[in-house]
Amino acid sequence: MAKEKFAKESVTIMTEMVLPNDTNTLNNLMGGRLMHWMDIVAAIAAQKHSNRIVVTASADSISFKQPINLGNVVTLKAQVTRAFNSSMEVYIEVTAEDIPANKKLTTHRAFFTFVAVDQNGRPIEIPELVPQTEEEIELFDGALRRRQLRLVLAKRMKPEDAQELKSIFNLDPAK
Numbered sequence: 001m002a003k004e005k006f007a008k009e010s011v012t013i014m015t016e017m018v019l020p021n022d023t024n025t026l027n028n029l030m031g032g033r034l035m036h037w038m039d040i041v042a043a044i045a046a047q048k049h050s051n052r053i054v055v056t057a058s059a060d061s062i063s064f065k066q067p068i069n070l071g072n073v074v075t076l077k078a079q080v081t082r083a084f085n086s087s088m089e090v091y092i093e094v095t096a097e098d099i100p101a102n103k104k105l106t107t108h109r110a111f112f113t114f115v116a117v118d119q120n121g122r123p124i125e126i127p128e129l130v131p132q133t134e135e136e137i138e139l140f141d142g143a144l145r146r147r148q149l150r151l152v153l154a155k156r157m158k159p160e161d162a163q164e165l166k167s168i169f170n171l172d173p174a175k
Contacts, residue, residue, distance in 0.1 A: 004128040007136040010049040010080040010090075014041040018072045029068035034094065034108065035059070037076055042090040042112040045078035049088055050126040052116035057087060058150055059112045066107040068096040081136070082143035086123035087115045089143045111146060 014037065016022075022033045039056055046054040068074055078092045094108035118124045131140040152158070 004130050005049055007079060007081065007129055007131045007140070008133075010045040010078075010129075012041050012045040012048060012078045014044075014076045014078075016074045016076075018068055018070050018074060020070065023070050026067070027070040029070075029072070029074070029096075031062075031064055034068065034074075035062060037074070038062070038078075038092050038094070038108075038110060039112065041076040041078040042092050043114060045080055045090050046088055046114035046116070049080040049083060049129065050114075050116040052124055052126065053119070054088075054114040054116050055121075057113040057115050058154075060110055060146070060150065062108060062110045064108065066096065066105060068094075068107055069098065072096040072098055079136075079139075080129055081111070081131075081139040082147075083126050083129040084147065086117075086126055087113055087147075088126060088129070089113055089147065091139055113147075113150065 016037055018029045022029055024030050039059070043054055043056065073096070075095045075097065076092060077095075078090050081089045081091045090112045092108075092110050092112065093106060095104055096107045097104040116124050116126045129140065131137045
């Protein structure tokens with residue numbers, strides 16, 4: 001297995017059309033359906049990076065800023081931002097397009113975390129991720145901070161052990 005892979009190798013783009021069965025009573029895309037699509041596109045990106053079976057470990061605060069309407073074309077773009085030992089963070093950006101009106105807008109952004117597993121479901125080591133573009137580097141640099149925040153919020157890490165978060169939690173006695 002490769003020791004490292006470029007971030008761009010994991011890019012995955014998925015397109016769906018919002019049909020009546022996907023909508024709520026206001027004719028907007030149901031949030032659960034969107035989260036389902038986000039999970040699929042992010043899992044594919046994680047599999048591309050790890051060349052392994054992956055399982056969803058977490059989904060960070062998905063905020064519903066804009067409704068997505070019946071008939072809109074939804075494009076989901078996912079890319080691994082950083083790989084740790086067996087886990088990886090995936091960034092997802094969602095756009096909705098009203099093709100007849102020639103309108104397109106970004107509606108959602110989220111970070112999901114996946115863990116690569118072997119055939120018995122045990123975590124397995126994955127390649128390191130190499131960012132190249134300015135955006136990839138920015139996402140890569142912030143990933144450790146986001147990871148530590150996830151672990152602290154899940155009570156799997158003590159705030160004082162989260163070195164990247166010292167300034168956020170004001171735990172640095174020198175300051």
